[in-house]
Amino acid sequence: MNDKPYEIIIGLEVHVQLQTQSKLFCRCSTTFGQPPNTQTCPVCIGMPGALPVMNRRAFELALKTAVALNLDIPAFTKWDRKNYFYPDLPKGYQISQFDLPMSQHGWLEISDPKGAFEPKRVRITRAHLEDDAGKSMHDEAAGKSDSRIDLNRTGTPLLEIVSEPDIRSPQEAKAYLTELKLLLTYLGVSDCNMQEGSLRVDGNLNLHIDTPEGRIATPIAEVKNMNSFRAVERAMAYEAQRQCEVWRENKIKLGDKPGGHKTTRGWDDTQQVTIKQREKEESSDYRYFPDPDLLPVIVTAEEVEQVRASLGELPAAMRTRLETTYGIDPYDSDVLVNQGRELVVYYEELATASGDGRRASNWVQQDVLRTLNESQTSISEFSVSAAALADLLKAIKAGDLDNTRSKDVFDEMVRSGRTAGDAMATLGIEKVDASDAESLCRELLEANPKIVEDLKAGKMKAVGSLIGQAKQKNPNVNPGQFKDMCLKIVESM
Amino acid sequence: MGLTRDEVAKVSLLARLRFSDEELDTLTTQLGQVVEYVRQLEELDTESVLPMAHVEDNHNIFADDLPRPSLNREDALANAPKRDDECYRVPAVLGD
Amino acid sequence: MSVLESTATELLAELAAGNVSAAELTQTYLAQIEDHDEAIGAFLNVDAERALTQAEAIDTRRRAGAKLGLLAGLPVAVKDVLCTKGWTTTCGSRMLEHFVPPYDATVISKLKAADAVLIGKTNMDEFAMGGSTENSAFKRTHNPWALDRTPGGSSGGAAACVASNMAPLSIGTDTGGSIRQPAAFCGVTGMKPTYGRVSRYGLVAFASSLDQAGPLARTAEDVALLLEAIAGHDPLDSTSANVSTPSYTATVREPLAGLRLGVAREHFGDGLDREVDAAVREAIKVFESQGASVHEISLPHSKYAIATYYIIAPCEASSNLARYDGVHYGYRTDEKEMLAELAEERKALEAAGDRARLDALDSSLVRMYRETRSEGFGAEVKRRVMLGSYALSAGYYDAYYVKALKVRRLIREDYDAAFKDVDLIIGPTTATAAFKLGEMNEDPLTMYLQDLYTVSANLAGIAAISVPCGITGSGLPIGLQLQAAPFEEEKLLRAAHMFQRATDWHTRRPG
């Protein structure tokens, strides 16, 4: 399936802000969007003498995520200082995890319901907990002389999730991120809002190229500043193309000196290109060492099992179960599951009560989601209960309603929040009694001898005019049933 | 093998310090002596010894996730060498 | 009886009896500071108004019959390394010359809660790095026993103010001997508690895994009093031990029956001054005469303690002091001058066409950091930051830092083994009495080697106390060090009190 002369190798580093009330090492609020420097204290300003104390909830959320990502949880983990100078890092070091992270060696399964790539497991190297930096803002007004520093974000808990270079295309990269975000959302550990920076992605990419001298690797580029999954997909595609062109030109391989070292590039969303970033003053020598202010954390196997048991059903398992239980296709289960746990609960109630999983799936994907989209509401606020909608679906299945009429009833149910029966009554829809239908049929046949003639001559289309007349006389007439009845009577005439 | 002047110069950038040529010479000698001295640890076989980062063997020290009031902005910024009404100010941060 | 000749414990009784008020007491000490500190230089900052206001408030509450805290009106001097809300905290550094913390260290909160009167902030080696207080950016402190000599360090001001009767009680900090060595040099009693016994929250960090605040006073009884006031678990310090604080004042007068003292041969090696050696051996006899038994023990790895310490402490310091970068608080270099200089350098390099050095030229931000730190820190701090940055840098971490952490464990295990057989280890606090000011300035390594008997206790995290045990022929105090297993401060205090009941070294004052 690879028609390109090279293979793309991608590894992704994702930083997720964990949804705690207070920061990782102090009790300042983590609320987004407050005025600059109003959510800081001696600890997160890194004032002399201030000391960190770890947020229990942050560790629990990190642990939950790690278990859900199939990561191994070592019994012992500790915190290290990553030393570097930057104005938004007031302590002069980030508290992170170096050689003994809280989790390692996991995986996330990705697939494409449309079959763009084969389902695969992307291995996850590690996930570890660390504190976020603040924000440096360039002051346009004051010219180019100053940057302004806001420390509100400083100390927000971050989980860094590092994948192995197992991703082979921009599409896979996007699928990985989409699945990861879905998982994090199901776990309720992060709001994953990329606009607010609660989910950030860096991509490491290079190419493996077959040459007459054998397979070579191009120098790795780390791409930053990608602020949507779409941007990631495009940036990865651009970068692959760029590296291919650069290789053709200079033939520099990974590790060659000079030029073969890893570089950092930024994605420019306006120009849709990656741009080389300024190299650091010294090759990142972070002088990691164990933070003497924080003690290690010990996690027992029992605690890990408790966390595992508390996870609830996760997206991958949920898709499979929906497919087998309700007989729907992978594409449909994917759409449903991607909408979140609440929608799936709604769907399952509907499928069970209506006894028709496929019809339920269609209705949820089309009518329900359309309505929610139009009204910008969530399923929890939806005016039509699953039980009520199930009654409508049953009526359709029983032939009491045609397609057009059923949409009218649905709209009425949405509008009034009433049951299917009530909505049908409001619209004057009621089932036409079989003998009433037959007498209407006979009456119309008698009044339209030409049509009877045509029908006898095998011109079946002629029945359409009869159905039209019938619906005028009684809008509740079921067109299919009426047609069958006419033909039967004409045959016996 | 002592410490070289080049190494000392490199470390001075890492530590965000800056020395005159003369200071660098003195430092190279002084740090060299200390480094030489601490190398006596090499004579100890510590193959099977676990590093001791903390003297206590306590662990799992946590605080509850309960937000508390932050400093008001004026108190937070009071000690800043350069600031405006809202933020700390520094010479331009380049190539973010 | 004279206030200035009384111990804190005695003054407490006088205060309780109403014979003296906290305000009067504070006035007396302020006057003493006024008269003598010009010569001694123990204080960096005395706020008479603040102290008197505090004292008067305590007196008012006492008159109203309120229950007062443990220190109920006693003046306490505080080393300028503990953050005091709204009151400059400099750490003896130009870097923090104008730093006014927006919060109190836990030790300070506890002192306030105990109704102490904070009388002033004492001088120290910059960021507690040094053993003579000569590394203070602001002033020299003189040894009250001989003004041309050092009071020791880094808590030089803390010890000197007690020795010269400018405060009855004083808080110091000890990372490698910084309470005990000045206590020995100044003839006062000073304790480094077990790591974790006293909260480090608000104690400006030098080496976080070694730093510990502790009391200095004239007697073991007074040390017990002050320790009881400041000790205790603190949820704001993750390394604070969650153990209850015994009432040291309740037990300090009880002699220890069957006391087993360990004498480590490593404490009596080359370099130990003859007079110090004799005084310590005499002190051991004092204990024996009270029924203590003496056992020879060995601390085989103690000879590696200095090397271990001078890896671990600078490594932690290099990281702890990274926050002083001129951005959020503290000193910043003159930006205009810095930018002009940088522009000039750039011009010169451009003119010379020196591409390589032009590429390596600092950005204005990096140059701001480097100038700020080079101007804001003194020579010793810069040396240690350099040493630590080097030892942690790529390729050296395992050889230095990890190696030192391993040896640290061996040192601790030596103590664990020793304390199976003995209650306390007895020996000299320092190899010599106070040296002359300026004597150690030339050679950092020689200065570092002075910490020989004290650093092990910090590396092992155990408790230790220094008690006056003699006077040299030239009239300088000698310190006796007692070391105890973790959280055995009570034993240290009771043993020190036994010694002080039988001797009068602790009552001697500079002439």
Ligand SMILES: [Zn+2]
């Ligand atoms: Zn905070």
